[in-house]
Amino acid sequence: MxxxxxxxxxxxxxxxxxxxxxxxxxxxxxxxxxxxxxxxxxxxxxxxxxxxxxxxxxxxxxxxxxxxxxxxxxxxxxxxxxxRNAISNHTKLTASPDEDDMLSQPDFQLDHHLYLTKTTYTNITNGHRSLIPIKEKGMPISTFIHELMDHIQDLVQYQKGVTTVQTTADQVLDIKGGVCQDFTHVFLAMCRYNGIPARYVSGYLNNPHGNHDDESMHAWLEALIPGYGWVGYDAANRCKTDINYIKVAHGVDYRDCxxxxxxxxxxxxxxxxxxxxxxxxx
Amino acid sequence: MAVDKTLMKRIVEHVPLGEGFFDEIWDTNGKLRPHYRKLIPLFQEVEVEEFRQWDELAKITFFNQGVTFNVYSDKSKGVERIFPFDLLPRIIPSKEWEIIEKGIIQRNHAINLFLYDLYHDKKIIRDKVVPADLIFSSAFYNREMIGLTPPANVYIHVTGTDIIKHSDGRYYVLEDNLRCPSGVSYVLSNRDIMKKVLHHAFSKYHVKTVTQYPEKLLSTILSVAPKGVDKPNCVVLTPGIYNSAYFEHSFLAQVMGLTLVEGRDLFVDKNFVYMKTIHGPKRVDVIYRRIDDDFLDPLVFRPESVLGIPGIMGAYRAGNVTLINAPGTGVADDKAVYTYVPEIIKYYLDEDPILLNVPTYRCERADELQYVLEHMHELVVKPVDESGGYGVFIGNRKTKAEIEEYKKLILDNPRKYIAQPIMSLSVQSTFIDNDNSYDPRHIDLRAFALMGKDNTYVLEGGLTRVALTKGNLIVNSSQGGGSKDTWVLEHE
Missing domain, CATH: 2.60.40.2250 (Immunoglobulin-like)
Structure with missing residues (x-):
């Protein structure tokens, strides 16, 4: 603690x-x-x-x-x-065999529609569609999310001053650079496109390792892993969140937070x- | 010398029309319909000069009463115009009106339950009556309304249902207009002017009154005031004098005895709304707002909006102020959602719809797709996700090759298309300035309804809109449309 x-x-x-x-x-x-x-x-x-x-x-x-x-x-x-560390951080994430099945349930989708629907910030249009990896059937969601974070690191460089708080996921992919909220918007778009509910999180990062953070607040996302609940991931730093991530709020995108x-x-x-x-x- | 009136050209005559038209005044044999038998002769006895005098008097009265709207175009910047008004009223027999009135009440009741459901349990989606995508992809689905229950569960306090009479003689709903429908002030001023200019015609009929509308609107507004407020302070919120409906906003405020305000006259402090007055801040309890959701609160919706009141959504969510209509109602008057209204009525009320919807074929269903493909020449096919008329295919104006081309598009993605029969609006004789006589023009009807805590009310009349250009089916005031007084008869 x-x-x-x-x-x-x-x-x-x-x-x-x-x-x-x-x-x-x-x-x-x-x-x-x-x-x-x-x-x-x-x-x-x-x-x-x-x-x-x-x-x-x-x-x-x-x-x-x-x-x-x-x-x-x-x-x-x-x-x-x-x-203290969230419970999900203590237990090793092992995928339940019916994860894909859960994601495709209409009731599940309806319960989490807010975090599955694209918004202006989290829309990736046709021009960039090919950049979205598609999760293979049977691949555990947590594994896929780690692959997504690696993939986003290849697409976007951490760079201050090239984006603003109005920049959308599509624009970030054009600019190929941005800060934590930009990584998060691209990350959200790609999770949602794969039917994984994901929400924008704002908060503070205690930064003992000198990771990427902004002068003010940090941003990451929480993805809903069926059977576990919401789990935090930070695309800018390519990691799962831990005791150093202090959450303020979540919402569909930056505008809510x-x-x-x-x-x-x-x-x-x-x-x-x-x-x-x-x-x-x- | 005495003039033999029978030799003169009469200003209103029966104009025989082809098949597929419904004439409100004459039947297909050229005989006057019963409810016009006392009216039309009055117009046929009058000479053009005298008619022109009536018309002039009507115009002057509109101007003097300030019944105008602003027109914006490249040529005329904010010119005040009067809404073209035709002196020959549209008459609706009481039996027909009964259907319209019951139909609107039923429709609005079901839609109100639908809105509550969409922002709470979403049962209608779980039960697969309405698809989830359709709702959540709508720009009008308002996240701020999730889980919120407005006073008395009322979302759509004021509505303006657009209704047409088709060539089959039956009434069909075209649009529900659940956001900020306008036009009711014209209903009241049209009636005023008719009584003044054509009193001799008016007195021949027992016409239902429209004058109690402001009183009914006020009682609707008061009925949904926040709990525990003794004497609610209610205001009318306008975007300002440059809005084309500003006349209506100021008119309604005045006749209800409410203060007309703009966003900058109000502020929010600690989740209460106040009005700035010379005596200091005064709390506001109910706002009849005539600005769109997007502009209501720059802290929540469009940040650049200067028309709204920053912080008002917090006050609304806390239940300290009531907004009329509730935000987020637009999700139910989207083009695609409209097609589900008959199912929505069935789902919540277990009743058959009283008023007809324009029948819609959804190409996602195999049997309906088949029908559409076989009847392309007599259908209008529309993509569900486009607005403003983009991609609309009107079958009877297309060549065989074009039809085949479009069929391919539909087959590629049937989910994306709906089809409707080509509807024909009824026609009624309308005075055409250049011709010095009456000629049939297409008309529709906007009917206004109110829903409060324990009351529903449909204004017995409405705005009959006329498409002034021959053959035009568009009746909007900004598109060169005019209006007529609408007489609902007490009895046949």
Missing amino acids: NEYVITYQAQNHYPEVVTEGIFDFMVLPCNDDSQVVTATEFSNSLEEQAFQFKNVYGFDVTRLRTDKKFDALDFSVKIKVRK APLKGVIKTNSLDQKTEHNVTITIQ
Whole structure:
């Protein structure tokens, strides 16, 4: 078991005065089988009271609204999380013989339709269809997913600054480069194309090995392995997730999990946002 | 000198039409249908000059009342126009109306249950009545609605069902319009003007009234206010003055005594919606919104939307505000889903549909595919996944070679195609300015219905739309269409 102290900071600067603003942060780790949040502490430079509610998937959204005038907003949160390895990480994944059968059941597909349906971010169009590996019948899903991650490493280079938060899986395959959310969108598209339910996960990566992560938050996916449940995989680092992965939220793609969304009233379109995350083990 | 009126050309005459047309006024022998017998002579006695005076009075009244809509094109930027209005009303006998009314109530009831099911247990999909792909690939399937139950389980508070009368004399539903149907304000103002200009004709009939619509709409809105709110504050939300239906938005707000707001007049704080007023923020409980789902909340849907209210979906999900209609209703008025409405009615209500759907052949079914291939020349074949008329094949306008070519496409991927018989809209005489006389034109009917907590209501009238171009089957106002007052009779 690890106990982490995470600080998330966002600093927004605006060239013109903002007269009204509303911001949704999705930065609080969730509570699940492997992790529990023991303390949270918010602060913001406008001294507005943070409001929390749950989104459609049941994850916490922290909202800040103000009608004070400002040209900068600092928001920070300090969180303590206790984390242990998920159960699936202890047991060796051995495929059940009827995995393929489960995937093809209409009721199974219906129960997980959200994570089987392509979205704008996770659509791979005809031009790139040939890049999608097709799972052989009988091959265990977990084996196939590892092959997929190897395959994606051949298609996409980890590279900062070549994509944005709007870049779709199709575009990533054109650019042949991107960061964690881009790897995840390509990975999601390929899993779903093979009928494996897969969901986008945002969270924090405690990075003792110097793996790829972004300045702010990390992204990976969870695939549904019949008989086991949802298992985390990180395509950017070509590995299964472990005790170092602290989950915040999941959804169908980036848009459901964006750490910060905001709408402001101001006269200039420019703005600068810096995210800063630190993770320490206590 | 006295003029012998019998020698003059009358402005309304029977125009014999070929087979396959249903004339609303005259039967196939050229005899007036019973419900037009008191009306048509009034139009036949009048001279063109006098008729022109009626028409002028109607136009001036529309303008003075501000009943206009904006037209956008390269030539005219935001020109205010009046919706072309024809003085000869469309009359619907009470027996026919009964079918329409019952049919709409049945249809809407089933569709409302369908929407609840799609966002909850999805039984209809599990039972293989409606295919999963069709629903989840729809751009209108709204994930934010999953598991959410709107007040009184009502999703489609306001609907505008488009109905046509086919050459067989029966009514068919073309579209259900479950999102933000517009046009009801024209129903009310058309009636107002008819009463003013043609009072002598109006008084010859017992016509059902349309004037209680605003009151019924208001009570529908109030009936679905969030629980525990004593005196709900309700507003009408418009995209703004540049929207083509802005007149209707302001009209409805005014007649219901509600505040007309734009997105920027509202804000969300801690999952409650407030209206900015000079006395400070005032809580808003129900929003009759006339903006599309996509624009409602830039934090959830289109981030660039400036028409909506950031954060409103959170407030809606928390049950602190009611949206009319509920988001996500569009999934049930998609072209392909429409074809399943008869099955949807059967599934939830165990009843046969009262109003007909245009029969649809789904090429994925072997027997229907066979029928389609054998009757290509009399069918319209459409790909299920295209919109805007792309890939539509109209059989009677194609050569043999073209038909063979298209058959191959269908056989390649039968799942992708549906086919429907070519429908013929009924015709009714409409005044044509350049000819100084009436000539038959195609018409349809948009019927408006309301669904609240314990009430359903169908407006006894509706918007009869006319395709002003000869032979044109498209009756939209933006496509050069006009309208007529619609008289539903109290009794035959």
